[in-house]
Amino acid sequence: MQDRQGLASRVFPSDHPVDLPPVLLLHGIASDGENDWVAPGTVAALNDAGRTAIVVDLRAHGASPASTSAEEAGAPAQARDILAALDAEGVETFDVAGYSLGARLAWAVAEAAPERVRRAVLGGLSPVEPFTMVDIAALHRAVAEGTQPEDPFTGMIAGMVGSRGPERAPGLALVVEGLAGSPFDPKGWPGQTPPVFVVGQDDMMTNGIERIVGLVDGAELLTVPGDHFGALTGAEFRGIVVRALSR
Known part of the structure; x- marks a missing residue:
């Protein structure tokens, strides 16, 4: 853990690590890393694939403190907080999987430090x-x-x-x-490789995501069963995260 002013983070190493960077996992609004990533089995699936997972609780979520102003809670400031959490863990290059708000902030992280983001899976991302x-x-x-x-x-x-x-x-x-x-007003994906976008087939919050996908040459758009909440916890989504970040 970091100190009280930083974001709470947990590192889950694999027992049989492969030669790939750790995976940063960013949760959705009004949730936390435990509920979005640990409990559904995504961390375990990544560990089974040899990946170290880093689970961060965003501002005012989970074990992390709240901001003291709206400016400190904006996307650029939250991206800086996330990068500071990775710095505290000694992580330079990383892969990232984000869901809903986590996907939005994964984009902001890539804008802030494009050279550090290798691959990304963006799930449940609203195009507006x-x-x-x-x-x-x-x-x-x-x-x-x-x-x-x-x-x-x-x-x-x-x-x-x-x-x-x-x-x-x-x-x-x-x-x-x-x-x-x-x-959220993206102009193009700044990371090293095009992201994989994942949406639930019944998720109304991602309607129009094709516009965002179209901004990124080579990006993939995959559909899994479920609505905005069900898609995150499904085995199909976990499998995509593991496979897409293992390339």
Whole structure:
């Protein structure tokens, strides 16, 4: 673990390592590394394939502290936090698999340090920044006062943020605000090799992902069973992560 101000990270080495860099795993919003990567078996599958996995909890998630401002919770700042966590573990080059928010931040990490990202799997990536549609003031009121937002989408986000408990909710609301202020607007993949995109066949949040895939020459788009939540935990997704990052 890093100190309290840094991100919490865990390293899972393989008992029979291969000569490939470690795999960074980035979870989704209002989740954590344990629920998205350890419990579904992705870490174990990577270890079985000889890979070391590094599981990071994002700001205000899991064992990591919250930011103190929306700017510190924006995508560029979170990318710097993630790279600092890897620096603390002595990792230079790495592969990355991210899901939903984790995929969005994997892109930001590649923008910040393209020479360090070898291969990537981006699962459940929204082609637009959904948090720009949130009424941020109403979200903060909902967290602080329990006031139900009039806007249904903001209400849904408030419910998701609030579901993590009163201690976590303010920090998660700052994450939403920070991401809304640094919306996803990719111009092209900056990493060393084109990423593999993975979507659930029933995942409405990834509608239009073909536009993002089309920005990257040589990128693959693969479909697995499940909706936005089910696709992540399926064996098909785990298999793609292992195979795509083993090339």
